[in-house]
Amino acid sequence: MEQLWRVRAEIEVEPEDLGLGPGYTRGFINVVMWAASGQSAEAKLRAYLSTFNWVLLEVEESSPVDRECEAGSELKNLVDKATGNPDAIILGTFHSYRGA
Numbered sequence: 001m002e003q004l005w006r007v008r009a010e011i012e013v014e015p016e017d018l019g020l021g022p023g024y025t026r027g028f029i030n031v032v033m034w035a036a037s038g039q040s041a042e043a044k045l046r047a048y049l050s051t052f053n054w055v056l057l058e059v060e061e062s063s064p065v066d067r068e069c070e071a072g073s074e075l076k077n078l079v080d081k082a083t084g085n086p087d088a089i090i091l092g093t094f095h096s097y098r099g100a
Helices: 038-050 074-082
Strands: 003-012 026-035 055-064 089-091 095-097
Touching: 003 038, 003 074, 026 038, 026 074, 038 055, 038 089, 074 089
Parallel strands: none
Antiparallel strands: 003 026, 003 055, 026 089, 026 095
16 A cells, blocks of 8 residues: 655756756755655656656665654645645755765
């Protein structure tokens, strides 16, 4: 049975995407989606990112969503957007850093 999962991932985006400065193609992002397990959440995220030619570098954390998220937090907003939509893959803020 699928449930909402939170994934904190390190990803790499295309250089011209997101209006980032030169070299800032890697970063971390929170994602909320429906999945049956951490492995299926990772696979769904990898497939979704590939549609933008983005790469999943590493999953830092993956866990079922705690529905008691702090009100007003970005995570709470992501959960609210994904609730009721089993096809949702909701991306949070991309926190970039200069890659090597």
